[in-house]
Amino acid sequence: MAARLYIPSDTTAAAMGADELHAAVARALRDGGQPVELVRNGSRGAFWLEPLVELERNGVRLAFGPVAVPDVPSLLEAVSGDPASHPLCLGEVSQIPWLAGQRRLTFGRAGTGDPLCLEHYQAERGFAALLSALQQAPAAIVAAVRDAGLRGRGGAAFPTGIKWQTVLDAPAGQKYVVCNADEGDSGTFADRLLMEADPFQLIEGMVIAGLAVGATQGYIYLRSEYPRARDVMRTAIAKAGAAGFLGADICGSGKAFHLHLCLGAGAYICGEETSLLESLEGRRPLVRAKPPLPALAGLLGRPTVVNNVLTFAAVTSILSEGAGAYAEQGSGRSRGTLTVQLAGNVRRGGLVELPFGRTLRELVFEFGGGSYSGRPVRAIQVGGPLGAYLPESQWDVPLDYESLAAAGAMLGHGGVVVFDDSVDMSRQARYAFEFCAEESCGKCTPCRVGAVRGAELVDRLRAGEQVVENTLLLRDLCATMEEGSLCAMGGLTPAPVRSALEHFAEDFPSGAGG
Amino acid sequence: MVSTEVVTIDEVIAAHAPDRGRKPGELLATLHAVQSELGCLPRDVLDRVAAHCNLSRAEVHGVMSFYPDFRTSPGGRHVIQICRAEACQAMGAAALERYVRALLQVDYGETTADGSISLQPVYCLGNCACAPSVRIGDRVHGRVDAARLERLVANVRQGEGE
Ligand SMILES: Cc1cc2nc3c(=O)[nH]c(=O)nc-3n(C[C@H](O)[C@H](O)[C@H](O)COP(=O)(O)O)c2cc1C
Numbered sequence: 281m282a283a284r285l286y287i288p289s290d291t292t293a294a295a296m297g298a299d300e301l302h303a304a305v306a307r308a309l310r311d312g313g314q315p316v317e318l319v320r321n322g323s324r325g326a327f328w329l330e331p332l333v334e335l336e337r338n339g340v341r342l343a344f345g346p347v348a349v350p351d352v353p354s355l356l357e358a359v360s361g362d363p364a365s366h367p368l369c370l371g372e373v374s375q376i377p378w379l380a381g382q383r384r385l386t387f388g389r390a391g392t393g394d395p396l397c398l399e400h401y402q403a404e405r406g407f408a409a410l411l412s413a414l415q416q417a418p419a420a421i422v423a424a425v426r427d428a429g430l431r432g433r434g435g436a437a438f439p440t441g442i443k444w445q446t447v448l449d450a451p452a453g454q455k456y457v458v459c460n461a462d463e464g465d466s467g468t469f470a471d472r473l474l475m476e477a478d479p480f481q482l483i484e485g486m487v488i489a490g491l492a493v494g495a496t497q498g499y500i501y502l503r504s505e506y507p508r509a510r511d512v513m514r515t516a517i518a519k520a521g522a523a524g525f526l527g528a529d530i531c532g533s534g535k536a537f538h539l540h541l542c543l544g545a546g547a548y549i550c551g552e553e554t555s556l557l558e559s560l561e562g563r564r565p566l567v568r569a570k571p572p573l574p575a576l577a578g579l580l581g582r583p584t585v586v587n588n589v590l591t592f593a594a595v596t597s598i599l600s601e602g603a604g605a606y607a608e609q610g611s612g613r614s615r616g617t618l619t620v621q622l623a624g625n626v627r628r629g630g631l632v633e634l635p636f637g638r639t640l641r642e643l644v645f646e647f648g649g650g651s652y653s654g655r656p657v658r659a660i661q662v663g664g665p666l667g668a669y670l671p672e673s674q675w676d677v678p679l680d681y682e683s684l685a686a687a688g689a690m691l692g693h694g695g696v697v698v699f700d701d702s703v704d705m706s707r708q709a710r711y712a713f714e715f716c717a718e719e720s721c722g723k724c725t726p727c728r729v730g731a732v733r734g735a736e737l738v739d740r741l742r743a744g745e746q747v748v749e750n751t752l753l754l755r756d757l758c759a760t761m762e763e764g765s766l767c768a769m770g771g772l773t774p775a776p777v778r779s780a781l782e783h784f785a786e787d788f789p790s791g792a793g794g
Numbered sequence: 795m796v797s798t799e800v801v802t803i804d805e806v807i808a809a810h811a812p813d814r815g816r817k818p819g820e821l822l823a824t825l826h827a828v829q830s831e832l833g834c835l836p837r838d839v840l841d842r843v844a845a846h847c848n849l850s851r852a853e854v855h856g857v858m859s860f861y862p863d864f865r866t867s868p869g870g871r872h873v874i875q876i877c878r879a880e881a882c883q884a885m886g887a888a889a890l891e892r893y894v895r896a897l898l899q900v901d902y903g904e905t906t907a908d909g910s911i912s913l914q915p916v917y918c919l920g921n922c923a924c925a926p927s928v929r930i931g932d933r934v935h936g937r938v939d940a941a942r943l944e945r946l947v948a949n950v951r952q953g954e955g956e
Pocket residue numbers: 431432433434435436437438460461462463464465548549550551552553554586587588589591767768769
């Protein structure tokens with residue numbers, strides 16, 4: 281076999297120069313007449329090594345990274361000579377310790393090939409789960425998802441099997457499957473990576489959901505901040521349709537599932553499932569009061585499954601590997617694998633997929649390698665903008681839903697944002713309110729007004745004004761938001777604020793924290 | 795001239811809302827399409843969207859005004875978005891924000907005097923492992939510092955000169 285070079289097309293790889301690198305390699309190959317095939321693959325999520333180039337020859341894949349345009353001549357020389365001796369060579373890609381130490385289920389295929397190549401997807405066990413689902417009764421599919429112990433990966437960790445059962449049991453008629461691909465949490469990119477590197481897996485998971493609950497229409501609600509994911513998903517849907525994996529007659533089964541892609545327009549709150557549904561319906565996307573649950577009265581008032589990208593993806597592992605094999609991994613009531621996204625001031629950032637239960641310290645220091653700046657790590661925010669900031673005393677908490685909740689934190693969508701000791705935690709507290717004020721849907725007063733008041737209060741505290749009184753007011757405001765908000769936007773904004781006050785009191789005027 | 799443009803926009807609206815806005819996603823898709831055609835969503839065009847979708851002007855305005863992506867008056871020929879969210883903060887986004895405002899002499903939501911660049915905040919671009927992040931058009935840039943940002947802005951302006 282001739283040599284093959286892979287250069288990722290992923291957003292972060294491109295943000296680090298992969299497009300320019302690809303152009304330079306293509307030009308050099310053409311000019312040099314070198315018989316090397318050039319492929320744009322997805323990323324493996326080892327973003328600290330991007331652009332990560334792979335050379336495949338005789339079944340071996342060598343990794344090089346990070347590669348820049350000036351490295352191209354020496355790299356191509358090495359390709360026809362002794363590649364392992366190139367200074368950027370990292371050895372066999374699967375043996376890079378950062379990757380070898382992971383347990384990749386959902387992200388096993390990411391980066392192995394052209395994301396839009398159906399043959400590659402099928403060669404790597406793609407659509408095996410769908411073919412198995414087509415042989416099963418809807419109730420059996422739902423039972424497998426339930427038995428696997430899968431919980432939603434979007435943040436709330438609700439048991440997926442129960443949600444699907446509710447939609448399945450709802451009276452027949454039009455039902456919908458909606459994928460929440462709004463991924464608004466800062467510090468997260470797992471949905472994006474999956475859609476850009478392995479889009480057919482999401483499609484497959486959604487078709488299975490449709491079969492399981494009796495829904496024939498599906499929608500992916502994708503945030504507009506992800507233009508590459510948009511382009512990949514659009515093409516993937518068209519290709520899957522042309523190959524008979526979507527449409528009126530899936531794989532000749534006589535069963536239908538039609539899938540549509542919709543773009544959001546920059547509003548964080550549209551990641552909340554009822555706001556998302558309002559947005560899809562073309563209304564001002566105010567959060568709906570629950571009940572009714574979307575499972576019973578969701579899109580256009582019909583029974584609707586709303587799940588995160590990673591939840592649908594996990595379903596394909598469950599159906600192809602078996603519910604038991606999936607449930608065997610994990611800890612406590614958190615089954616399967618967890619996808620942590622290492623972000624912010626971290627040396628080796630990227631996507632780490634592991635069974636639940638490893639500690640934050642292991643993640644940030646063993647995988648992440650500590651801070652990017654080389655300064656001491658001081659605070660770690662887990663679970664996005666509504667998640668708490670954890671001080672060193674809490675870094676040994678195992679990463680699963682219950683353990684984090686017991687520590688007053690939440691796992692959310694798995695974002696882990698590292699800050700070094702230059703962080704000013706009173707500023708982070710202010711930002712939490714600022715973000716809430718910016719993104720609140722405005723439906724309820726504690727959130728709409730509370731966020732603005734909260735930012736003002738933190739400003740006064742930072743200026744050292746009436747510290748004791750203002751601290752009391754701030755705590756009171758936090759309690760009001762927690763108790764009186766309709767959704768977690770207002771309800772959880774106090775979490776980062778409180779954690780900053782409690783664990784980083786030294787960043788506030790004395791008398792405020794603790 | 796005027797009439798051909800109106801026809802075109804009506805065609806865009808009809809193409810993106812064949813079900814007159816009733817099918818999920820149609821209204822947002824229509825607003826995106828019209829804005830990419832015209833650079834913004836002028837009032838009279840919103841009225842045409844409303845008429846096509848059998849909605850009131852207030853309803854369509856209520857929808858479009860909720861979203862940061864939509865604007866009623868034209869912005870610059872290019873949009874630069876600076877990520878303000880936590881992972882980028884941890885890598886110096888605040889300093890980058892100060893720098894870009896001084897460089898372009900505009901605040902968020904404003905357009906440079908020559909009409910070439912609008913500056914916008916954004917809350918995460920999914921590039922959080924290689925922060926700080928900046929988006930220009932459909933391209934995201936990682937590990938952006940002041941020098942890099944200055945080059946990116948120069949490239950945008952140079953691209954216009956060519
Ligand atoms: C303010 C807010 C923002 C949210 N953003 C997202 C999001 O971007 N993506 C997501 O999957 N879920 C998000 N959620 C959770 C959804 O409301 C919902 O729980 C989820 O889509 C259900 O899917 P799952 O069970 O597969 O997690 C958000 C919730 C809130 C309150």
